[in-house]
Each structure stands twice: as C-alpha cells, then as structure tokens.
Amino acid sequence: MDRRDVLKLAGTLAMTSLPAVPLRAQTRRPKKVIVAGGGIGGLCCGYELMKRGHEVVVLEASGRTGGHVRTIHDPLADGLYADVGAEHFTKPGYDLYWGYVREFNLTPLDYPRRERILRFIRGKMRTDEELADPKVLAGFGLNQREIDYLARHPWWDFASLYLKPYVESFRDEYRPYDAGLDHLDQVTFTDLLKKDGASAAAIELIGSPGSALHVIWHAAILKLRGVPLWPPHVFRIKGGNQVMPDTFATKLGERVRLGCPVAGIERGETGVRVRYREFGRETQQDADYLVCAMSAVMLRQIPVAPGWPEPKGYAIRTVPYYSHSRVVFQSRSAFWKKDGVSVNWEGPEANLGELWQTADEVDTKRAVLLGAAVASASAADTLAAFRKYYPGKSDDIEQVLIHNWAHDPWAMACETIDYPPGDLVKLWPALMEPVGRVHFVGAYTDNLNWGQEAATRSANRVAEAIDQA
Numbered sequence: 090m091d092r093r094d095v096l097k098l099a100g101t102l103a104m105t106s107l108p109a110v111p112l113r114a115q116t117r118r119p120k121k122v123i124v125a126g127g128g129i130g131g132l133c134c135g136y137e138l139m140k141r142g143h144e145v146v147v148l149e150a151s152g153r154t155g156g157h158v159r160t161i162h163d164p165l166a167d168g169l170y171a172d173v174g175a176e177h178f179t180k181p182g183y184d185l186y187w188g189y190v191r192e193f194n195l196t197p198l199d200y201p202r203r204e205r206i207l208r209f210i211r212g213k214m215r216t217d218e219e220l221a222d223p224k225v226l227a228g229f230g231l232n233q234r235e236i237d238y239l240a241r242h243p244w245w246d247f248a249s250l251y252l253k254p255y256v257e258s259f260r261d262e263y264r265p266y267d268a269g270l271d272h273l274d275q276v277t278f279t280d281l282l283k284k285d286g287a288s289a290a291a292i293e294l295i296g297s298p299g300s301a302l303h304v305i306w307h308a309a310i311l312k313l314r315g316v317p318l319w320p321p322h323v324f325r326i327k328g329g330n331q332v333m334p335d336t337f338a339t340k341l342g343e344r345v346r347l348g349c350p351v352a353g354i355e356r357g358e359t360g361v362r363v364r365y366r367e368f369g370r371e372t373q374q375d376a377d378y379l380v381c382a383m384s385a386v387m388l389r390q391i392p393v394a395p396g397w398p399e400p401k402g403y404a405i406r407t408v409p410y411y412s413h414s415r416v417v418f419q420s421r422s423a424f425w426k427k428d429g430v431s432v433n434w435e436g437p438e439a440n441l442g443e444l445w446q447t448a449d450e451v452d453t454k455r456a457v458l459l460g461a462a463v464a465s466a467s468a469a470d471t472l473a474a475f476r477k478y479y480p481g482k483s484d485d486i487e488q489v490l491i492h493n494w495a496h497d498p499w500a501m502a503c504e505t506i507d508y509p510p511g512d513l514v515k516l517w518p519a520l521m522e523p524v525g526r527v528h529f530v531g532a533y534t535d536n537l538n539w540g541q542e543a544a545t546r547s548a549n550r551v552a553e554a555i556d557q558a
Contacts (some may be wrong), residue, residue: 114262119143120377122555123363125351128500129175130530130544132337132345133189137552139341146374147341148365150350150383151499154338158541160329161492165419167453172330173415173492174478175540176459177202177323182316183542184557185549186333192338196327202445203321205431207480209438210294220244230290245319248295251285251316252308259309263536265302265517268309269377274513299507306513310537327450335542350499354379354393356527378555382530382548385520386410386502397524407512408533410502412495416441416460416471419488422516423449423456428481432458439463441474464495505538521547528555 120143124135127149135147147154159174161276177200178186190197207214221244226236238250258268273281279296281307287296297304311318326332326519352371353364361379364371381388385408423446425432434444444460456543462471468489476484495501508516521534528551535543 092370092514120555120558121375122146122378122380123148123361123374123376124380124382124530125354125363125365126150126156126380126382126387126531127154127334127338127345127347128382128531128544129158129337129541130156130532130548131380132334132341133545134340134380134382134530134548134552135344136337137549139344141552141556143556145341145344146376147345148349148351149345149347150387152347154347155331155334155547156500157494157503158331158334159492160331161163161490162329162489163380164490165417165457166488167455168451169419169448169453169455169457170329170451171417171447171457171459171490172325173417173459174381174494175330177325177330178541179316179320179323182311182314182320184314185545186542187506189333189336190326191547193333195332195336197324198327198450200323200325201449202447204433206433207431207437209434209436213310214478214480217244229294230288232286232288234286234289235291243321245321246317247291249308249318251282251287251291251295252305253329255305255310256312259306259313262310262313265306265309265513265536269304270302270305271514273305274300275510276301277510278304298509300510300513303508303513307537326411330541351383351391353379354391354527356393356395356525360527361526377526378558379527380530380551380555381527383412384437384500384502384531385533387499396490400515400519401522401524404516408516408520409506409508410504410533411506412464412501412503413442414462414464414466414494415492416462416466416468417488417490417492418458418460418472418475418486419490420456420458421485421487422452422483424483425479425481428484429458430479430481434460434478437478438474440466440470441478444475449523462491464493469490485548504540505533521550523551523554 090119116545122138122143122145124131124147127147131147135145138145157174160170160172162170197393217351221240223236223240226239276296278301279292281301282292282296349365349367351365355362360377362373362375363372387403388405432444432446440462442461444458468491472489530547530551532538532540532543534547537543
C-alpha cells in the first residue's frame with residue numbers, strides 16, 4: 090500500500106466501534122505478539138489481541154503499569170487521591186475510551202474543573218464575564234472584530250475566529266493533505282494570524298510557533314468529531330483514572346511482565362526478536378509481531394537491527410514532546426468555598442500554570458487541589474505562587490507534593506506539542522505507519538494527541554491490523 094492507502098485504512102479502523110469479544114475460532118491464525126510498553130495504549134492493544142485469541146506478552150520496563158495514567162494515594166490522608174498523570178476525558182471526543190468505561194463497569198464522574206475558570210491575563214485575574222466585556226477586551230488591545238466575536242463566544246473559543254475559514258476544507262480527519270493547505274506547513278500559526286489581520290494582542294494570546302497546518306488540522310479533527318475546541322465539560326473515573334489501565338492489566342493477568350525493559354529489537358520478514366532484561370539478566374523472545382507501545386523518547390534509545398527506514402527514523406528521532414510537574418495540595422478544608430473563591434485557575438505563572446479540585450467525592454473535611462508547573466518547580470515554589478495569587482484569607486494547606494515526570498526514567502515524556510513548520514509532512518503519517526512486522530501504539534501515533542483516547546484508538550487500529558494480517 091502507498092501512504093494514502095495506509096491513511097485511508099487508518100481512518101476506517103480508528104473510527105470502528107469497539108468490537109465485541111470474538112470467539113477464538115474467528116481468528117484466522119493465532120499469532121504471537123510482544124507488546125513493548127505497559128501504558129494504557131500497550132495494555133489496551135494487548136487486551137484486544139487477547140480477546141481475538143492471540144498469544145500476547147506485555148513487557149513493561151517499570152514496576153507498575155499505566156505509564157502516564159497514574160493515581161497516587163500515599164501520602165494523602167483520609168482516602169484522598171490525585172491523578173498526577175492523565176487528568177480527564179470528554180464526551181464526545183473519547184468515544185472508544187467511553188466504550189471501555191461501560192465494558193468494565195467503571196464509574197465516570199462529572200469533573201467541574203473547567204467551570205468558573207479564573208484566567209490570569211497579563212498578571213490579573215479575569216472571570217468569564219470580564220472576558221466577554223467589550224471594555225475589558227478593548228483594554229487588552231484587541232481589534233473590533235475580535236471584540237465582537239468574544240462578546241458572542243466564550244473565551245476558550247477565541248482561536249476559532251481565525252481557524253474557521255480553514256477547518257471547513259477538511260473532510261477526512263486522517264488525511265490532512267487532502268485539504269489543499271499544504272503550504273501552511275511552512276509557516277507558523279503566528280505568521281498566519283498576522284497575515285489574516287489579527288491584532289498584536291490576539292497574536293500574544295492565541296499565537297503559536299508551531300506549524301499553522303498542524304494547528305488547523307487539530308481544530309478540524311475536533312470539528313469532524315463534534316467536539317468543542319476546548320471542551321468545557323469533562324469527566325474522570327471514580328477512584329482515579331489509573332483504574333482503567335489497572336483493569337486492562339487485571340484482564341491480561343500473567344501476560345504482563347513488570348521490570349522488563351527492552352534492550353534491543355531485531356526485525357525480519359517473518360518475525361521479530363526482542364531482547365530485554367528481567368531480574369537483571371538479559372533474555373530474548375521471538376514473536377510474529379512486535380507492538381512498540383512506548384514513547385518515541387524511549388524508542389530512540391533502543392538499538393534496532395536493521396535500523397528504521399526513513400522517514401520512520403526521522404519521525405521517531407524528531408517528534409517533539411513536553412514534560413512537566415504535577416502539583417498536589419492537601420488542605421484541612423475546602424477553604425476557598427468559605428471565601429467564595431473559585432480555584433479553577435488557568436495561567437498564573439510557570440510555577441503554577443493551572444489549578445483545580447479533585448477527589449471531592451471522598452467523605453472527609455480535607456480536600457485536594459491539583460495543579461501543573463514547569464519541571465523545575467519545587468514544592469516551595471508552587472506554594473509561594475498559590476499564595477501570591479489566591480485572593481481569599483482562609484488558606485489552610487497542610488501538605489504539598491510534586492510529581493516531576495521529567496525524573497521518571499521510563500515515562501518522562503508527556504504529550505507531543507505542535508510540530509515546527511515543515512515537519513508535519515515529515516512526521517505524518519510516518520509516526521503511525523508500521524515497519525514490516527513492527528507496529529506502533531501510543532498517543533503520539535494517532536492524529537489527535539489526546540492522551541487516553543489517542544492511545545486506545547491507536548491500540549484498536551494496531552490490534553485489528555495484526556488480527557487481519
């Protein structure tokens with residue numbers, strides 16, 4: 090198949106509804122598959138292959154499954170918990186993920202973390218009402234067209250003013266080059282805003298140094314799926330989002346092997362050989378197929394023979410990621426409610442980029458706030474940032490925890506960021522394409538880098554492709 094055929098197949102498979110559990114006899118021939126990586130994508134792919142009757146082993150380098158879906162309980166008090174990895178899911182938008190929520194009888198909870206958001210713009214806290222006030226908007230330096238738009242649309246939809254003329258050109262979410270906008274991969278979204286008459290203030294607020302085509306394509310995918318540009322209504326799983334990968338792992342049972350980092354990959358026309366360490370000793374396994382379900386950052390470090398062909402090699406080496414720290418505040422009470430203050434925050438500063446409450450269903454007077462910070466932030470830095478901006482007087486924070494993903498030896502990379510100009514055509518669809526009997530799973534291998542949904546979409550696509558091979 091040529092690259093466009095691969096794209097078409099991917100689109101078809103990705104949009105297929107969650108399959109029912111098939112009988113083993115329905116599988117053409119049971120295949121032996123090694124899944125390298127026990128995050129949600131690898132576990133989901135292993136589970137789907139197991140349901141289709143294939144022999145599966147999942148090799149996870151760390152001592153736990155879940156990857157970037159991680160819920161901590163200790164040292165929090167009173168049964169409180171915090172998701173220090175994947176935060177939430179949406180409806181619509183996480184269609185396959187919701188299928189697993191139902192299949193496993195998990196309990197989804199409304200997550201009001203995006204209600205009554207206080208946005209810090211140029212150092213000042215702004216409410217939704219203020220961000221629809223023409224006088225406030227004029228004070229930012231926005232032009233009249235932008236002011237009129239924001240008077241009718243929520244602040245989070247601001248970029249749609251400039252995106253809308255372009256997103257209408259997309260018909261297939263897996264085929265970005267059919268829109269006739271390939272030239273926009275050569276300029277930044279900031280450049281495009283300038284060309285289209287955006288004010289300097291708008292460019293400051295919504296501009297991006299990433300490829301304009303990449304930014305537009307992501308917006309077009311959301312439109313095709315019927316999802317808002319920034320979904321205001323989100324959900325989480327009761328007990329923590331890690332319940333989902335934990336359930337996959339339980340279903341897979343002894344097929345999951347922890348503490349088994351991959352040390353080398355040999356690929357051939359009829360199968361693969363994977364070298365890995367187990368209990369400090371190197372061993373190897375042969376299989377019909379390999380599913381690489383680790384981040385590209387980790388994949389770059391593993392010797393492969395023969396080496397990856399271009400453009401796959403370029404894509405693996407180049408796809409850009411970010412890393413950050415998750416901040417956890419434990420307090421003696423939900424003190425902000427007494428003060429009448431919203432703690433749904435966005436953008437105070439690098440040491441506290443976001444804030445919201447979680448685990449509010451736990452029966453205790455204590456409370457947990459979650460936030461995000463740059464990887465270099467310390468607990469003292471984040472607490473100082475909170476106290477700098479919190480407008481109330483009842484602060485009774487008693488514990489601050491920092492989970493720095495940059496220090497995780499196996500899951501340091503978070504989601505990818507907008508590709509630099511000129512790189513989209515080099516990275517897509519190369520990131521998702523198989524190389525012989527090696528397939529690739531994970532958020533970075535899907536068209537929309539939305540964590541748990543992108544991981545499960547890629548997992549289903551690969552499981553179906555291997556099953557049908």
